Amino acid sequence: MPKAHRGKTLKAMPSKxxxxxxxxxxxxxxxxxxxxxxxxxxxxxxCKRCKSKKA
Ligand SMILES: [Zn+2]
Structure with a gap:
């Protein structure tokens, strides 16, 4: 899934x-x-800051 977080994929998400x-x-x-x-x-x-942290 290349560039899953860019371009129109983002626009299609709720709240972009x-x-x-x-x-x-x-x-x-x-x-x-x-x-x-x-x-x-x-x-x-x-978010990007939390992606590497354990929840
Ligand atoms: Zn965060």
């Missing part, structure tokens, strides 16, 4: 891929990365 990161609370940041949710119920989107 932006939102508030649930981990660091940054607002209007791009939420591009799926990580496993803390309760293990599924995945949640996090």
């Amino acid at each position: 891929g932006r939102g508030t990161c649930p981990l660091c609370g940054s607002t209007r940041i791009k939420l591009l990365y799926d990580v496993t949710a803390e309760d293990g119920s599924g995945t949640t989107k996090v």
